[in-house]
Amino acid sequence: MSEPLRIGIAGLGTVGGSTARLLVTRENELSTKCDRPVRLVAACDLDRASDRGVDLSAYWVDDVMELAASDRIDVFVETIGGEGGIAYETVKAALGAGKHVVTANKAMLAKHGRELARLAEASGATLNFEAAVAGGIPVVKALREGLVGNTIRRVYGILNGTCNYILTRMEAEHLTFEECLAEAQRLGYAEADPTFDVEGFDTAHKTVLLTSLAFGTETAGDDIYVEGITRITLEDIEAAAELGYRIKLLGVAMRTDTGIEQRVHPTMVPQSSAIARIDGVLNAVAIDGDFVDEIVLVGPGAGGDATASAVVADIVDIARNTALPMFGRPAGELTPYKRAAMRAHEGGYYIHCLAYDRPGAFAAIAGRMADHGISLESIVQRHRAPSADGADREAARNAQPVTMITYDTTEAEVRTALEQIERDGHVAEPPRMIRIERL
Template sequence: MNQTVLRLGVAGLGTVGTSLLRLVERHGQDLAVRTRRPIAITGVSARDRDRDRGVDISGCGWFDDPVALARSAEIDVFVELIGGAEGAANEAVRAAISSGKHVVTANKALLARHGAELAAAAEAKGVSLNFEAAVAGGIPIIKTLRESLAGNTVSRVFGILNGTCNYILTRMEREGLSFEACLAEAQRLGYAEADPTFDVDGFDTAHKLSLLAAISFGTEIDADAVYVEGIRSITTADIEAADELGYRIKLLGVASRTDTGFEQRVHPTMVPKSSPIARVDGVTNAVAVEADFVGRLVLSGPGAGGDATASSVMSDIADIARGDVVGTFGRPASALQPYRRAQMRAHEGGYYVRLAVFDRPGAFASIAQRMAENGISLESIVQRRRAPRADAPDHPTPLEPQPVILITYDTTEAQIKDALDRITVDGHIAEHPQMIRIEQFA
């Protein structure tokens, strides 16, 4: 056994940082046996030195400035758990690399914005830049793509990458609650931030997806190329309609290799109830990988939480302790190919469209005509009568809007959106159309 201690400097003592301290305290001896090298936390940095975190940090050097910790001669590995694409996290990671320190981070925003540049700097210094904890919490998806599937060509990677959104959609389905009610409960339980924009509007998933795409396809990271929709527009009517049609609604990140380039998209998706991804509930994450030699793999597990994320952080630290230095994205940064966006193509699963249509002569004919003008074939049309209010007549008045659900065959995004724009202008609907992609995952 190498008796030289691997010294860690941990910046950020929030939920994940304190879990990492507990992990090292609890499993330090076993880790030394597994990695053939003792591991110890020798320096820490956080905003509040006096806060009670439930862990003993008296034996660690304290640094008010994470950049100073990153440059300290008393550490070998800088563990960045601060968060954010810029500011202290960015400065500290760069300082650590330039000082010849290995870096382990859980910061997807930083890597989505600066990953290729930081990877090149780490390679030039001969140090590791590891980020298993940045995507899907405790699920070892980075190692799977980067190492276990090195002999495969990946054609598609997709999954549920945000536990907050999956929790909200699960509660909406099970309890018939509105999006707003479920979001408030997620915030109360700590699953969602006070400002939930990053999660519920899909940006968190987009950052994670851009990292998975870079490893899967060997391309440069292009988070700006991800098409992003969140889940704010999903209603209980959509949840109920999906159930009747044999689907469940999930916020998915999907990255695909095509003949004309690469596609990255984040949006609510109807998936068949029979598919493994449809059965992933609550704050759990799941990632599916499709590759030429292994077929389809599905990994599922805790996508967030201090202990699960700390477990992934430690897996990266253990690699460094063993001396395993793997390219950040599975290949040299200089070998990453420019990201080439795929040309528009028909969405193979079709679309679900919900319209609030005024029940008057000519309305349905006009809607069908607009669809036909855009080359869109309809698989089914379902009109669902609204339940009458207690103070309303037994039958709706002719002008009262009624829900109409359309299921299309394969068509392009541009075609369906143009048709819906025209339908809106015609004045036959009372509210903005709802459109959700359908994925069959056959």
């Protein structure tokens, strides 16, 4: 057997704690699989008292900066979190000292991925991040290795369990966004401040990493279109269901003629698609490659144990000496990221107008769509029963909902048409739209 691989963990929260427990309780099996001892030697956190299901006192270290560059470790596991601050400082210090790094920190990598990939390469170290995208689902490995022969056409996924839980509950129980968010908070699926999840930023960070893996481009940071789920109404969800769709918060990355389209937004997906059937806190990633066609990976996107499974897989790759450059090719081979304009996005749209109940209103709306060359696949205009969601508000305004599904058009045409419809004064509130993904 070769020399032991010595591991230090910084940050013993949910993920770090589970990782420590996995490494300690399973040292023998992992060492057999790696043909080499794989050993936790140091663990570090501000909170020493919490129970992590395993006694870590023998591994305890107080100074995290000292740990990062310590001669006692070969691998620095960063499970502290946060885009910058101590996570970023310690990872840089570890890479600078030639340590391998394993991290679950999507925010840090989305922002600093390009710099850190170069830093790792310069010092001959590995920077692994399976746990940063879709938790326990081995999607980084699938893109970097399993589907390496393919030219990737599109990657998309449900990457945030909190949002998917809320949308699933809204549809199943006919509850509002606010009611489901409160429930998710009660169950521990959502933070007290849920902004990061429900506004789509967490999904955006993961999408940025998927993009670089899929297309070999430098990480985009926050140069990506992001729209969360806070404005999705029960009315939208029920209208989608009637039309054969479900609404999911997707992160989508695809190559277009004008650059890489990266977008996070509530999306109508056909009920018959695999992605439509992912319920609750589960995550799913679909990878569309030219040779393999479509592969869908489903599993837990969060949780300490599931994420620890990914962290340990990254450690094992290092122990086996099979780790790869961060995005599957040398850092110098990554191409600059060129963002495709969101206004150039092509696709179908669901449009919801609350039109005043008077002659000419609907004709004016339809006319604006026609002005912009937007063809309509379906139109539903009907009086709602008083018991329906929102009906009281609508009746009070003497207005009725009109929902339309467009054939493929561009984002620019839709936005301009909706602005004009609003200015025309036939609608009681700004029109809403939800993009449809052809699957």
